Amino acid sequence: MAVTPLINETEIRERLVELGRRIEADYTGRPLTIVAVLTGSLVALADLIRQIHIPLRVGLVQASSYRGATTSGTTLVLNETFAPDVAGRDVLLLDDILDTGRTLATLVEHLKDRGAASVRTVVLLRKVGRQVVPIEPDYHGFLIPDAFVVGYGLDYNDEYRHLPFVGVLEE
Numbered sequence: 001m002a003v004t005p006l007i008n009e010t011e012i013r014e015r016l017v018e019l020g021r022r023i024e025a026d027y028t029g030r031p032l033t034i035v036a037v038l039t040g041s042l043v044a045l046a047d048l049i050r051q052i053h054i055p056l057r058v059g060l061v062q063a064s065s066y067r068g069a070t071t072s073g074t075t076l077v078l079n080e081t082f083a084p085d086v087a088g089r090d091v092l093l094l095d096d097i098l099d100t101g102r103t104l105a106t107l108v109e110h111l112k113d114r115g116a117a118s119v120r121t122v123v124l125l126r127k128v129g130r131q132v133v134p135i136e137p138d139y140h141g142f143l144i145p146d147a148f149v150v151g152y153g154l155d156y157n158d159e160y161r162h163l164p165f166v167g168v169l170e171e
């Protein structure tokens, strides 16, 4: 399968600098914890936090969607082995891509239940025309068309995550 480049390394780097500046300004003096959704946001996490020059903590959660064989719709399964204590913290939830919105919406509620003082969201990519759950990310990197993308952390069958750019996977 071929990967057609969509967003190159320079564009991603420049955009993360901008997002870092905004996040820095918005969270100065606040107890910031960035919670990244594994595995897709790993590369964005590493690059984004180095553009935020204020104290912060990092935590991880793993979220996987399963399409049930017998039930209709999808179930989100969380693994919180490496999740931080977010009680009283201002949480910024980071995911690779907002597609239907289910993952982010579910995790926002979950983090609030865990006692976070506030929960905002940041996504590297936002797919246009696919959203099912109404959630507005507070920060996003790029709007992209409805295509299956890989690279810069995003996978297809656990491959392509290491590509330094985002591209469309072509059959």
Ligand code: 5GP
Pocket (backbone or CB within 6 Å): 037, 040, 065, 095, 096, 097, 098, 099, 100, 101, 102, 103, 104, 147, 148, 149, 150, 154, 155, 156
């Ligand atoms: P949502 O819950 O918003 O439907 O889905 C978000 C999750 O679906 C992302 O964290 C990502 O794992 C996966 N996903 C959605 N669209 C794409 C895509 O185009 N490429 C890849 N690799 N994963 C995607």
Ligand code: MG
Pocket (backbone or CB within 6 Å): 037, 038, 039, 040, 063, 096
């Ligand atoms: Mg994901």
